[in-house]
Amino acid sequence: MRRLRAGAAALLLALAAAACSEGGTAVAPERTVPERTVPEQTVPGQTVPEQQTAGPDAQEPAAQQPAAPKPDAPSPAPPPPERTTYEIRLTFRPETRALTGVTVVVARNDADAATNELRLSAYLNAFRADRIAERDPVLPEHRKRAYPPDFAEGGLDVRGAAVDGTPVPVEVRGESIVVSLPEPWAPGEWRRLELEWDATLPRVHHRFGMSEDAYWFGNALPTLFVFDGEWRDYAYEAVGDPFYAAVADYRVRITAPDGYAVVATGDEAEPVPADEAGFATTAVEAPRARDFAFALSRSHEAVAAEAESGLRVNVHYRHASKARAEAAAAAAAGMADFLERTVGELGTREADIFENEMFVTGMEYPGFVLVRADRLNAAAGLETVVHEIAHQWFYGAVGNDQVAEPWLDEAFATFLTDAYRLGGKLDATYAERLRAVRADAALGDVRSYDSWSAYWNGNYRLGALMLHALRGELGEDGFARFLRDYYARFRDGVATTEGFVETAEEAYGGSLDAFFARWLP
Structure with a gap:
């Protein structure tokens, strides 16, 4: 990056060692915390003696004596x-x-x-x-x-x-x-x-x-x-x-x-x-x-694209063609701009996409994405790339328990990927998907599935359909407000189903019990 x-x-070549206080409580590594720095100033309520000025009645100042040495004082503990x-x-x-x-x-x-x-x-x-x-x-x-x-x-x-x-x-x-x-x-x-x-x-x-x-x-x-x-x-x-x-x-x-x-x-x-x-x-x-x-x-090459928001996307490829790598970088940069406008600022200025060999098509990490070589080298791979970029917002910035509630990141990444790629065709496409969704599709804990297809149909497909239906309940403006409020509320933290429902109801201005009873387990 x-x-x-x-x-x-x-x-960065030195580790920040944290010392222990006399009572045994760990003290965090020393670091500067600008907001805690207080400039020299008069403490409110403190009486400050007036400075004596020279004059005809002023006494000759006494000769300055060397200050007596003070015993060593313990250094203040650095802030956590x-x-x-x-x-x-x-x-x-x-x-x-x-x-x-x-x-x-x-x-x-x-x-x-x-x-x-x-x-x-x-x-x-x-x-x-x-x-x-x-x-x-x-x-x-x-x-x-x-x-x-x-x-x-x-x-x-x-x-x-x-x-x-x-x-x-x-x-x-x-x-x-x-x-x-x-x-x-x-x-x-x-x-x-x-x-x-x-x-x-x-x-x-x-x-x-x-x-x-x-x-x-x-x-x-x-x-x-x-x-x-x-x-x-x-x-x-x-x-x-x-x-x-x-x-x-x-x-x-x-x-x-x-x-x-x-x-x-x-x-x-x-x-x-x-x-x-x-x-x-x-x-x-x-x-x-x-x-x-x-x-x-030793052998990967790299191409890059820069989003309007300033995010630089690097694609590191080896077996995929340069043209496919450039297309992936451009798609990722475009998705980043869409999410900045729709959801909120990510704060990261660079993201890397690394071609590898893997049994799944893609995997997200903060500022770092793995995409399987054959997927990167195919037109369909752009969907994978864009989906993993969406995870920088939902999983990376807004966290969740990906075992107990995996839909909280996968549904958002899937829906926003479709919203970006399908544009005006989103509603018609989702109407068809809703008619074709499997009867046994359900949101759930990853430990409840015995196949990737069942996991995908529930947490990706059904979860995205729920978000699309929620947009219908809230209206365009209400849903846009919900997305930004939800992101701001849980950024750098952990979202839960309860927090999701609460934020949606705040955007709606009332109870959504009947709506969520149809979708949530």
Whole structure:
């Protein structure tokens, strides 16, 4: 993405260490918070002595004596960060598919309950051989595409963990890392976790994987699960996008052999020149991101398009034609302008689309999209590209529990994609789709589906039809107001069905119980 200034790149080379106070409570990394900076001024109500002026009756000032040394005073604690922060160091060795990392996360307990542990994701473990045998993360009908002939398992292990500087027990349980806390994490308290881990990237065609000299890492890094009174440490399901994450600030250093281009969520600095071993390091900064994903490649080329809103879209392609890549970049930029006008400002100034091999056609991450090569190289791929751009607004900016309520992002992404692409044909097309919708189509938890088609018919197709019907209830102006209010209300947060209904009723000016009884489970 956008290159950072050299000074910013240098700043990213150090991890922001968070100290512990005398009472053991974690103190967040030092950072400047401009709104808390108070200029020198008179405190209201304070009496300020008048300055003595020189005159005939003025006494000669006494000779200034050296001030007595004062005892050292403790430095004031730095203010906490605005949100959870991640400082991550990564090293990748392609010849062994080995990814080693150190993750430092500083987080606050925003729930109303305390917890005795921290839980983080370890989704690479879904592709351990024993885990596949026990609970294959790929449905039988997709295994041929997901598992290449030279498939090799992967996984993640933890070397050690420390909380607020104190070593603590840690255990890997399937796709979860469980860290035991020395004392309960109370509501409102900050904690600092340092985690050292080793991983092997599976040779697979999934949200993470590899093909030839390209490697991609979606949902590959350990990140905190959401804690809302209970830990939402969901397993890596075979259907749907089984993820639920909060917005955080990421600072990541990626070290890989020289010659590999880094494409990632956030803004990449120019790589530090290769060391004697031939490894170069790229620093990446990604504020207000719901996740962090990246890719490495020696052979991808890139084209770009710029939206009127200023968003720059880069398409990194290898097997697709340059013409198809340029068309994808233009479609993505156009969709971004449509969403800025219709929904609201995204705030991100750059997005990357990376061609890969994957069993699904596309997958969204903040500022970073994976699109399967054959899809990118087909005219129909433009719909996939535009849909994943819509997810930058719905999933990226407005979050949701994608396991329990997946329609909250998929329905919006589907409806807005259709609104952009179909234009004046939207109403007629949706009327036909409503007549043809499957009788068993239903919104639901991803764990309730046994096929991708059932999941798609419910949360994509039926969810989009509901939004179209809601537009009919609210009217054009009311629906436009609803979209913008809903986006503003839940941006950087987490939307729920209850919040969706409440916002719609506010736009309507009354109850919509009868309407939603026909659509919602």
